[in-house]
Amino acid sequence: MARQAKIFYQDQLAGYLVEGDDGYTFRYSASYVNGITSKPISLTLPLSAHPYHSNVLFPFFDGLIPEGWLLDIGEKYWKLDPRDRFELLINLCRDTIGAVSVHPVEEEENG
Secondary structure, three states: OOEEEEEEEOOEEEEEEEEEOOEEEEEEOHHHHOOOOOOOOEOOEOOOOOOEEEOOOOHHHHHHOOOOHHHHHHHHHOOOOOOOHHHHHHHHOOOOOOOEEEEEOOHHHHO
C-alpha cells in the first residue's frame, strides 16, 4: 500500500508526495499551481501540473530530514527506522526551519 504525505508551503497545501512500489511521485495540487501567489517548494521541483517521479526519495525531501540529536530522538523515543527515509520525513518534518513542512496523510483521508 502506498504511503502519502501532504506537502505544505508556509500554510498552504502545495501538493502530495506518494511512496509506491516503483518509487516516489510528487504532484502539486491544482489549486496551488493555479494560485496567484504560489511559489515552487524547491528549485528542483518547479511549479507544474505534471507529476514528478523519482526511483529514490527526491533529494529536496531527503534534505529536510534532520540529523544529529533530533534524528536520535526520533529513532530512540518514537522507534523510527533510520533506514526508512519516508517514515522519518513524515514524522520529523512537520515543523521545519524553512517554508516547507510535511504531514502524513491519515488512513481515513485515503478512503
